[in-house]
Amino acid sequence: MASQRGRRTGLTTNTDGAFRPPPAPFGGWVKNNKGVLVPAATGPHVLASAPPGTGKTRKWLSVAAAMWPASALVSSSRDDLMLLVCRRRPGPSQLLDLRPIESPPYPSDITRVRFDPTRCIKTFQQAAACARSMLRLAGAGQPGGVRAEANGMWDDLALAPLTCLLWAASTDSSRGIQWVIRGAENPWAPEPDKRTGFRDWSAVDVTEPGWAAAAHDMYCRNREFQARVRGLLTQEKRQRDSVKMTMSHALTGWLIAGLSGTPAMDFDLGFLDNKEHTLYILCPIGGEAAPVASVLMEMLIARRRAMTGQRDQLCQLGLFLDELTNTPLANLDGQIAENRGLGVTICGAMQASSQLEVVYGAQRANAIMDVTPTALIMYGAHEERWMRSATYWIGKTTSSTHTYSNNGDDRTTGREWRDMFDPSELNPANANEARLVIRGTAGQRVYLPDFVESMAHMDEAVKILRAEQQRERRVNGAASR
CATH class of the missing domain: 3.40.50.300 (P-loop containing nucleotide triphosphate hydrolases)
Structure with a gap:
């Protein structure tokens, strides 16, 4: 001691x-x-x-x-x-x-x-903690922006895809938060097989920003998070869009910050x-x-x-x-x-x-x-x-x-x-x-x-x-x- x-x-x-x-x-x-x-x-x-x-x-x-x-x-x-x-x-x-x-x-x-939070993430746990903070503080600076009861269910649903996006971006130095912003707007998923109903997740282009790419085996090693993301991708469109809007709201600050043309280091x-x-x-x-x-x-x-x-x-x-x-x-x-x-x-x-x-x-x-x-x-x-x-x-x-x-x-x-x-x-x-x-x-x-x-x-x-x-x-x- x-x-x-x-x-x-x-x-x-x-x-x-x-x-x-x-x-x-x-x-x-x-x-x-x-x-x-x-x-x-x-x-x-x-x-x-x-x-x-x-x-x-x-x-x-x-x-x-x-x-x-x-x-x-x-x-x-x-x-x-x-x-x-x-x-x-x-x-x-x-x-x-x-x-x-x-x-x-x-x-x-x-x-x-x-x-750029993706430059500060070293582990999948840190990505999850960062995603939780981003969702919880999405309305920071606005009336009622950080109340505990605000958006609880949608924040929980958006946690897994946002975590996977942050982690996937952190593994490649050429991506950064802009890759996450683009990926949050892309809830594309492969179409199910007409006979079996199964989706071929291996056909996903891992270089294209999106939920499916972030949950690919190449990046996401946590099966529970991967299953949550893929489950959301197969949900009814309106529910999926609600999750997408929740993530977009959490990323708006970085969307605006990206407009600055002043040279800066991470x-x-x-x-x-x-x-x-x-x-x-x-x-x-x-x-x-x-x-x-x-x-x-x-x-x-x-x-x-x-x-x-x-x-x-x-x-x-x-x-x-x-x-x-x-x-x-x-x-x-x-x-x-x-x-x-x-x-x-x-x-x-x-x-x-x-x-x-x-x-x-x-x-x-x-x-x-x-x-x-x-x-x-x-x-x-x-x-x-x-x-x-x-x-x-x-x-x-x-x-x-x-x-x-x-x-x-x-x-x-x-x-x-x-x-x-x-x-x-x-x-x-x-x-x-x-x-x-x-x-x-x-x-x-x-x-x-x-x-x-x-x-x-x-x-x-x-x-x-x-x-x-x-x-x-x-x-x-x-x-x-």
């Missing part, structure tokens, strides 16, 4: 096997006992709420990404977040630009990439295994490109799950998502609950938590808010659920009440057992303050200045820390002599 713990040095243990907690994301500034501004203590994930114009990008998310000490994925609908963060993260960077515009020039050290999931690396994603609001970004994040998390199970060395991965509901993660409440153990930290910004209801539905939105370990409520945000949770942990007190008669000077005095604070009393006082609520506490007020000032505070804190470390080394050296 000692050797296994030693291999996970990038996540939670030192080489001597001692526990080392993973890095915590930035959640604002507070003063320490010496009066120096230091980052406030936070939980493993942070969700922030702030209305437009209050600075959630410049004051919080850009600072959190710039200060993150490990690999990072930074997603936004605009490039302002990327341009701020790249100034403070000098390591190798890549850009996945999904916007339907001609991409402007960016710094030469940012490499443009495209995301993204490798292993790029973010290095703590110095950064991936920027530019995804338009409400467009068909959202599933591309969401599936990419799902595959990154799945990679972390596999590496953790195999006791591989990995660094913490930070997901910094501006407009969280624009590129939503499926099963976000479960992701928040599990991802700390997988070495993944989620920092998401939104205009209001009610946006979660639009994408996930009311019940799942409430679950997401309840399992979020740290909430950052910025000035102007109306988040009574989180604030009421904070007052719960402050406790109750006995309060006096005075009632005056409207017909005279009579006064009635009473006492009641009530919350010590009203939720509105915890609201930030100005635009440079926010309420940082850690689950199980009443939270605290934190200072949130502009990006430039926060970077100056960080540089000052680093200088003080280094000076203190040098002083301790000198003292220890003198004591040893």
Whole structure:
């Protein structure tokens, strides 16, 4: 067991096997006992709420990404977040630009990439997991796009043919996702023999994109998946077409992404295994490109799950998502609950938590808010659920009440057992303050200045820390002599 713990040095243990907690994301500034501004203590994930114009990008998310000490994925609908963060993260960077515009020039050290899931698939199981993610996130970025009850039966029927198409394309480097898109539109099957009723599946042209080719013995070694695909091909035409439309819907994001003429290299999931690396994603609001970004994040998390199970060395991965509901993660409440153990930290910004209801539905939105370990409520945000949770942990007190008669000077005095604070009393006082609520506490007020000032505070804190470390080394050296 000692050797296994030693291999996970990038996540939670030192080489001597001692526990080392993973890095915590930035959640604002507070003063320490010496009066120096230091980052406030936070939980493993942070969700922030702030209305437009209050600075959630410049004051919080850009600072959190710039200060993150490990690999990072930074997603936004605009490039302002990327341009701020790249100034403070000098390591190798890549850009996945999904916007339907001609991409402007960016710094030469940012490499443009495209995301082709077939280039990231190494096993048939990975193809099945990718197909499930693509079907589940086909409506990502749209109202109700990732609700659990949406399209359940048709997604299950489309899983086998889409899995086989992805796997067949991954076995040949000349195919890629475009082969899958063409194959999804071709549910051709050989005609049955007039005497026996059997179909000659060996007559299928394996080079022609299609369901039958993807389920051929040359590619599909799983007999159950092969039987499911061939069974669908022999079904009544309307049912087969419904499955085809389900797959087409799941592939629309890559259909649109293929219109870009900007030269780009294929993204490798292993790029973010290095703590110095950064991936920027530019995804338009409400467009068909959202599933591309969401599936990419799902595959990154799945990679972390596999590496953790195999006791591989990995660094913490930070997901910094501006407009969280624009590129939503499926099963976000479960992701928040599990991802700390997988070495993944989620920092998401939104205009209001009610946006979660639009994408996930009311019940799942409430679950997401309840399992979020740290909430950052910025000035102007109306988040009574989180604030009421904070007052719960402050406790109750006995309060006096005075009632005056409207017909005279009579006064009635009473006492009641009530919350010590009203939720509105915890609201930030100005635009440079926010309420940082850690689950199980009443939270605290934190200072949130502009990006430039926060970077100056960080540089000052680093200088003080280094000076203190040098002083301790000198003292220890003198004591040893």
